[in-house]
Amino acid sequence: QVQLLESGGGxxxxxGSLRLSCVASGLTYRSYCMGWFRQAPGKERExxxxxxxxxxxxxxxxxxxxxxxxxxxxxxxxxxxxxNLKPEDTGVYYCAADFSRWGHAxxxxxxxxxxxxxxGRGTQVTVSS
Numbered sequence: 001q002v003q004l005l006e007s008g009g010g011x012x013x014x015x016g017s018l019r020l021s022c023v024a025s026g027l028t029y030r031s032y033c034m035g036w037f038r039q040a041p042g043k044e045r046e047x048x049x050x051x052x053x054x055x056x057x058x059x060x061x062x063x064x065x066x067x068x069x070x071x072x073x074x075x076x077x078x079x080x081x082x083x084n085l086k087p088e089d090t091g092v093y094y095c096a097a098d099f100s101r102w103g104h105a106x107x108x109x110x111x112x113x114x115x116x117x118x119x120g121r122g123t124q125v126t127v128s129s
Contacts, residue, residue: 001026001027002024002025002026002027002097002099002118003024003025003026004022004023004024004095004096004097004118004119004120005022005023005025005095005120005121006020006021006022006093006094006095006120006121006122006123007020007021007022007023007123008020008021008123009093009123009124009125010124010125010126011126011127011128012085012125012126012127012128013127013128013129014085014086014087014127014128014129015084015085016085016127017081017082017083017084017085018082018085018125019079019080019081019082020036020079020080020082020093020095020123020125021077021078021079022034022036022077022078022079022080022095022120023075023076023077024076024077024078024095024097025076027099029099030053030073031052031053031099031102032052032053032097032098032099032102033050033051033052033053033097033098033099033101033102033105033106033110033116034050034051034052034071034078034095034096034097034098035047035048035049035050035051035069035095035096035097035110035111035116036048036049036050036069036078036080036093036094036095036096037093037094037096037111037113038089038091038092038093038094038125039091039092039094039122040088040090040091041091043091045094045113046060046111046113047060047110047111047112047113048060048063048067048080048093048111049063049067049068049069049080050069050106050107050110050111051069051070051071051078052102052103052106052107053073053102054102054103056103056106056107057069058107058110058111060111062088063082063089066082066083066084066085067080067081067082067083068080068081069081078095078097080093082125085125085127086127087127087128087129088127089125089127090125090126090127091124091125092122092123092124092125093122093123093124093125094119094120094121094122095119095120096113096116096118096119096120097116097117097118098115098116098117098118099118
């Protein structure tokens with residue numbers, strides 16, 4: 001059974017930075033498709049950034065150039081470095097994983113929340129203006 005545990009959320013002013021972490025435990029594999037999603041109040045959960053075991057990455061247009069997704073395989077940890085944060089980045093950030101696909105199968109559905117079977121409980125990010 002896979003467990004994902006996020007941390008690193010908090011409250012910052014616009015222009016600030018945060019780094020989110022997600023530790024994966026349980027049945028994990030070297031091949032993977034992992035991503036960060038976020039959900040603002042009253043809105044649907046949306047994809048933010050995705051990475052696979054080939055180190056391919058993709059980002060939502062709204063965060064391109066400001067967010068960086070990475071993973072430390074030795075630590076089974078996924079990261080999301082966020083800089084130049086904006087109030088519209090506020091929301092609960094979730095880590096998601098699928099250990100059955102990578103490569104094109106990952107990137108082609110990178111921001112499709114229905115394609116990820118494993119989820120963390122989320123960490124709150126609040127950006128004030």
